[in-house]
Every structure is written in C-alpha cells, then in structure tokens.
Amino acid sequence: MTVLDGLRVRLRAFRDDDLPQFFALHSDPRVMRYWSFAAWTDLSQAQAYFESAKAGRDPDRMLCRVIALPADDRLIGAVTLYAINREQGRAEIGYALSSAHWGHGYAREAVQLVITHAFDVLGLRRIEADIDPRNAASCRLVEQLGFVREGLLRERWHVAGELCDTVLYGLLARDWRAGEAATRP
Ligand SMILES: CC(C)(COP(=O)(O)OP(=O)(O)OC[C@H]1O[C@@H](n2cnc3c(N)ncnc32)[C@H](O)[C@@H]1OP(=O)(O)O)[C@@H](O)C(=O)NCCC(=O)NCCS
Numbered sequence: 001m002t003v004l005d006g007l008r009v010r011l012r013a014f015r016d017d018d019l020p021q022f023f024a025l026h027s028d029p030r031v032m033r034y035w036s037f038a039a040w041t042d043l044s045q046a047q048a049y050f051e052s053a054k055a056g057r058d059p060d061r062m063l064c065r066v067i068a069l070p071a072d073d074r075l076i077g078a079v080t081l082y083a084i085n086r087e088q089g090r091a092e093i094g095y096a097l098s099s100a101h102w103g104h105g106y107a108r109e110a111v112q113l114v115i116t117h118a119f120d121v122l123g124l125r126r127i128e129a130d131i132d133p134r135n136a137a138s139c140r141l142v143e144q145l146g147f148v149r150e151g152l153l154r155e156r157w158h159v160a161g162e163l164c165d166t167v168l169y170g171l172l173a174r175d176w177r178a179g180e181a182a183t184r185p
Helices: 016-027 043-056 106-120 136-144 173-183
Strands: 003-005 010-012 063-068 075-085 090-097 126-131 148-159 162-172
Touching: 003 106, 010 106, 016 043, 016 075, 063 106, 075 106, 090 106, 106 126, 106 136, 106 173, 126 136, 136 162, 162 173
Parallel strands: 090 126
Antiparallel strands: 003 010, 010 063, 063 075, 075 090, 126 162, 148 162
C-alpha cells in the first residue's frame, strides 16, 4: 500500500517534510480533546514520534498513512491501523484530521480506504475503534460506516489529569461486504 487514491483524498506514506503539519495536527487542542495523549507543545515531540516510528515500526503490526488532498499532497491528517494481529485477524483503527478540514467527509473517505485495504488485502476479519463517548464526530463517523457499539469500558484512559471512558466499536468484514453489496447498483 504505497499510495491509495480515493475520490477526494490520498493516503500515502509519511515523509520527513510532513513534520511541521504533523506537529500542528497534534498540537491543536480541538483535535486532541479526546486523544490518548495530551496535545503536543514542542516540535521535538513530533520529531521523537517520527524517529521512534521509523525505528520500531513493524509493517505487520502497524500501518500509518498520511491523509492528503491530491492537489497539493500536504498532510491534513493521519490514519493508522495498529495492534494488527494477523493470526487473530483483527486490528484497531485511529484517525485525526486538521480542524480546518472537518465537515467535508475527508476522514470518512480515508477510513473507508484503510478498512477496504485491511479486509481485502490484509485479510483481516475484524476492526476495532476505541472512542471517547463524548467524541460525537468520531462516533458518528464509525457508525455511518457500519461499526457496532459493543461496550463501554469505564475509566480506560487517564489523560492530562482526566479519567475517560471508552466506547468500543467493532466492524466485521462480513458486515462490511454485505453493506457494500447492498449499495451496489
Ligand atoms: C473525528 C474526525 C476525524 C471527524 O472528522 P469530520 O471531518 O467531522 O468527519 P466527517 O466530515 O466524515 O463527518 C463525520 C460525521 O460526524 C458528524 N459530526 C461532525 N461533528 C460533529 C459533532 N460535533 N457532533 C455530532 N456530529 C458531528 C458529521 O456531520 C458527519 O456526519 P454526517 O455525514 O451524517 O453529517 C475529526 O473530528 C477529528 O479529527 N477529531 C479529532 C481527532 C479524533 O478525535 N479522532 C478520533 C479518535 S477516536
């Protein structure tokens, strides 16, 4: 999966020149409100993330892609398939989009592309999303794609002094394929 082009968004690998936009994304308090760590305050935090990602990334366990618009190919977000477990046929998905680009359906398209890749190319059976129940936009996004709300995990996260619950969503390949078939002409 080098580049995946959707109707409007492109998913591509990270480049070193993505660093300023990647830092901007993770230092925006609106984007980071329900994230699993606090908003970054220093560019070195983005650098450290890049270095550790490059050093320790196992392509069989993690797939990180930039969300860009083809017109200028600049990073406007990121989508990650992580905790990939090929033996068990499952993975978790995470995503973030720059707040300047919210509300256009770009995130949904990016997540759709990764899900299709995960089911059709990697052969996974199940994808999970761990979402703060107050994160209405994220809950709506996955529900629209057919994820099922499977349970509430109380006080699962402790971020920036706040204890946060998780709603665990799950999507099965067979439900995804049935949904695709139903929308085919
Ligand atoms: C989650 C996120 C990617 C969604 O981006 P987006 O641009 O709003 O996504 P979409 O345009 O595809 O829209 C998602 C749906 O949520 C709805 N939505 C957006 N903001 C909402 C809000 N505050 N309350 C309720 N629904 C909302 C949209 O209307 C849309 O539904 P619709 O198509 O029925 O209108 C974006 O809000 C984000 O990056 N948030 C910060 C990072 C984050 O929390 N990531 C998820 C971690 S689990």
